[in-house]
Amino acid sequence: MKKPNVAFYDFACCEGCQLQVANMGESLLDLLGSINIVEWREVMSEKWDMKLDISIIEGSITDKHAISRLKRIRKRSKIVIAYGSCATIGGVNGMKNSFDIEEIRKYVYGDSYQFFPTEPTRAIHQIVKVDYFVNGCPVYIPEFVTVLKAAMLNIPYYVPDYAVCVECKMNENVCMYERGVTCLGPVTRAGCNSWCINNGNICYGCRGMVSNPNIKGSQEVIAKYGISIDMILKKMNMYNKCRELD
């Protein structure tokens, strides 16, 4: 099999998802052995403006320049992978959409705000067609490797569409609701092996919401623990504000 030409691109984000790849250690060399990386600005000076087999795109889209750059990448790429929460669901960058754009620009840049144009944050698929999604903030490397293999073989990858609670139960954690705090596990897509709860934290919803959440069950939980809807919504909007633009 011919090695596919692969490039990493980043938009508004923290680059943590790219860093997850560097964190693979020596097994990264095996990965690099099976693909041909042609552009990866964070670690390489090489540039590439020809056809690509696979583009791995990190970050959300927040300005006009990014929109046209993204469209050009899409045109040149056979396969586009949205990589990390910023790319797949808008991620934390979406919180900006809860504010008036003019107001937040002025708040951060004062009188010079006009030099800093920005638009409501959008996920990649809200602008161009996306072939594969790797959720998470940051991405969970075992899942990324699976998706990359699927992309190379041109077979589909289905992101789990059941709740993080399923994995959490398998990991035998004490439920956070039992410990008196609210967790977004019931409405969030699994696939991270309930990473945060295993480490004593709650799920913040970084993998996006399941397509068919158990609304009745959630309502019962919310009623049982006396949780305010406002607080739940606010928590969901930390990662999932951009869903309103779908």
Next chain:
Amino acid sequence: MEKKNININVEYITRVEGHGNIVINMKDGSLDKCRLEIVEAPRFFEGMLRGRSVFEAQHITSRICGICACGHTLASIQAAEDALGITPTEQTTKLRKLLLHYEILDSHILHIYVLTAPDLLGVKSFVPLINSHNEVIRRALRMKKTCNDVCDILVGRHVHPISAIVGGFTKLPREKDIDKMLEMLKSMRPDMDATLELLQTLKFPEFERDTEYIGLVSDDNEYPLLTGDIGSTDGIRINKNEYLKMTNEFIVPYSTAKRSKLNRESYAVGALARFNLNFNKLHPKAKEAALSLQLKPKCINPYLNTVAQLVECIHCLEDAISILEDLKNNPLNYNEEIVVGLNEQKKIPLKSGNGVGAVEVPRGILFHNYQIDENGVIQNANCVIPTNQNTGNIEYDMMKLVPEILDKSEEEIRLAVEMLVRSYDPCISCSAHLLNITLLNK
């Protein structure tokens, strides 16, 4: 001297974190324009924090930067605790110091091997080094992975730590975890020795510009990273709460990152600044390494920031080992493990307040400042990122450097400037994101 015109245009400097450009415009031998443009898409973190619980702040602000996510977490927690008026326990402080050591190690190793070494070995990236210097690349990835793995054990993961929160840790390492971390770090020593040997063989560019170096300072014997006052090599010392006096941010239209200045027109933060300020407090092995590399305070060659990073790596490795050995002799109190700090159970008393966090992260001193209301909701937020503090200083370096190397080819000038910028290990996504060099020459 010949009236030289230079016109080079490179979009996006590579091998830095984030997006930026450099514009150098020389006409008839005089420097018209010489600047570092930060052209990252702005992300508005400070604006977005308003209305959020101060207990969520560290989760959000760690997303400013993936490379120093632990540093942002620690600065954020410190600001939140300062605002709430709570003092962390001794055990919590010890573990936070350990976490900071892990991250400084991790980040410096990435910079030394993956971002800087290719320049010194005359290649464009680490990729060709996989064949030409396979052992070196394997060593780098191995060290990087060890840092990442110890972070996983301590806080769940390195990119956006999970268990470090306001008030302490949601999960404390067990005895076997401490043994494991200790064993992993000790096994890193031979690789660290080999890294020192490698740096002894590399030749860094010669260039000097005197500037003011800023970082944490303190009266005790510890190399200050997590706590202390703000100090400068010009002899200024102030409380962290007065950070605005020093960072004094201002905005330039061609950059999405804000700027800072103190006593002079610019100042530098980072490994070299810390080295210059606190050399005496380094671990003896780190001091010894510095001497073997001919690095002495006050060093004013910005290219040697990378060398100072290696010295800090040795310090952090040795000090982390000491902390872990201490934890073996003085076992942790697991009653301190806390339920996640969203404070839904109102375990931490709330009050309105203003809090500042000042922490030395890999690239220099980082400030977080939150003002909260009586419900613990953030009203105002400010984050002053190390790279933003350095951009002004980098420009002044460039202005001095370019005229000194005019006899070189345009290609060489461009490389020298790119290397200069890279030596600061800029992390632009913090401010917003991207670094782009343009040498204009009309």
